[in-house]
Amino acid sequence: MTEALTDTTGTRVAVGVELADPVSAYTITVDDGPVVGRAEFVDNPKAEGERIIFHTEVDQDFAGRGLAKILLEEALADSIRRGLTIVPVCPLFARHLTRRGDEFVAAGGMFRSPTRADLSAVTVAVRHRP
Template sequence: MITIRNHPERGRFEVLDGEAVIGQSAYLDHDGSQRIFYHTVIDEEYGGQGLAGRLAAQALDETVAAGLVIVPVCPYIRNYVEKHTRYAAHIRTPTPDILEFLNTSLAGRARR
């Protein structure tokens, strides 16, 4: 059974087939008001089933419900919000400051 859940400790929404993680949309929360989506992927063998779209919709809907602004750095999420205009009021275009925060945060994770 395919399910989608937020895993905030890992900073990602996950697509699961049973207990196996088969896809994810990774994010970083910033300033208590923004969620920066920076990477979305579905395992190859699950491609073509619409799972990335289901993942994006649930991740974005939960982000909006939490009162957070969506910052779409990930190309998939960026394209998704462009096609699904219901998110337009909840989008913030990535700024150099946000990209610097993202790069610094991810570099810090890589060093651990």
């Protein structure tokens, strides 16, 4: 999904996407190693073209290297490329879009505030994950 990304230490990282039913994720690896971070999402079952991002986590051994920020930026860039509306349930994404939502929209992005129905969709998806 990405080319030539590096973390704050200068180490090469890669962001990919794992599509699954019901919960998918943007993933990040460091130096061709295993996945060390995830931004989990559900594609809204009631509204085509909406991606509910609900949880972002980076392995503690890799904390402080900017990996969550890279995941966030790549996920938002991917949503622009795909014409998806982001629904930020994850506090990291919600905070970013509260602060920089105008920039995201100016770059071609779309987002909206989550509703109870979105939270319910996440709850159902998480309960039904294998």
